[in-house]
Amino acid sequence: MGGTFDPIHHGHLVAAEEARWQFGLDSVVFVPTGQPWQKPFGVTPAEDRYQMTLIATASNPAFTVSRLEIDHEGPTYTVDTLRRLRDQQDENTRLFFITGADAVLQILTWKEPDQVLALAEFIAATRPSFDLDRLVNQVPGAAGRVHRMDIPALAISSSDIRARVARGAPIQYLVPDGVARYIQQHGLYRTAPGPDPPAPPPGSGTQ
Numbered sequence: 001m002g003g004t005f006d007p008i009h010h011g012h013l014v015a016a017e018e019a020r021w022q023f024g025l026d027s028v029v030f031v032p033t034g035q036p037w038q039k040p041f042g043v044t045p046a047e048d049r050y051q052m053t054l055i056a057t058a059s060n061p062a063f064t065v066s067r068l069e070i071d072h073e074g075p076t077y078t079v080d081t082l083r084r085l086r087d088q089q090d091e092n093t094r095l096f097f098i099t100g101a102d103a104v105l106q107i108l109t110w111k112e113p114d115q116v117l118a119l120a121e122f123i124a125a126t127r128p129s130f131d132l133d134r135l136v137n138q139v140p141g142a143a144g145r146v147h148r149m150d151i152p153a154l155a156i157s158s159s160d161i162r163a164r165v166a167r168g169a170p171i172q173y174l175v176p177d178g179v180a181r182y183i184q185q186h187g188l189y190r191t192a193p194g195p196d197p198p199a200p201p202p203g204s205g206t207q
């Protein structure tokens with residue numbers, strides 16, 4: 001599973017665990033992006049995103065975190081990462097790329113889509129009513145290589161978590177406790193843009 005993981009949250013973890021179970025995967029490798037070319041500015045340092053991903057996945061023996069992309073200088077492309085991952089496996093290993101359905105089309109129209117589809121099958125996490133076929137039919141060669149995986153709708157996104165931290169809203173239960181602690185201890189996301197917090201009522205104090 002690739003992602004910016006800025007920060008990793010329970011939506012990512014639910015999708016990864018469900019994919020492991022539904023597709024009988026031996027392990028799920030989380031690959032935090034290095035310098036994402038789609039989001040070159042304002043992304044938290046790779047080391048922080050890597051640490052949070054380690055913390056979030058530590059309790060699951062099937063989950064590992066790879067430094068492949070963050071140790072790679074400059075922009076990285078999914079096709080290059082898949083090639084490197086493929087080189088590390090024996091040739092009979094099936095490689096699946098787990099992604100949210102919203103990101104499938106983007107990934108399959110990146111660099112060398114034919115190669116990307118040849119190197120890995122895709123597991124697209126969708127909500128029950130999502131029309132994945134319409135999306136997959138837009139990409140030649142994608143049929144049969146993109147598998148649908150229905151997961152409970154978790155309306156959690158990293159951007160929302162960043163905005164919540166910036167306005168002082170709680171993120172407990174949206175991210176693992178260790179990730180929430182890391183964010184607090186390292187002062188992450190405090191200056192991310194977000195709406196102003198509601199003014200406290202006059203005379204209110206802590207209870």
Ligand code: ATP
Pocket residue numbers: 002003004005006010011012015098099100101102103125154155156157158159160
């Ligand atoms: P941002 O809000 O900054 O775009 P994000 O929450 O989408 O962040 P990413 O790191 O960009 O997180 O996502 C990595 C992968 O996880 C993508 O394939 C994305 O579609 C998927 N994903 C993100 N949120 C969820 C979720 N709530 N449920 C299932 N998959 C998700």
Ligand code: MG
Pocket residue numbers: none
């Ligand atoms: Mg996203």
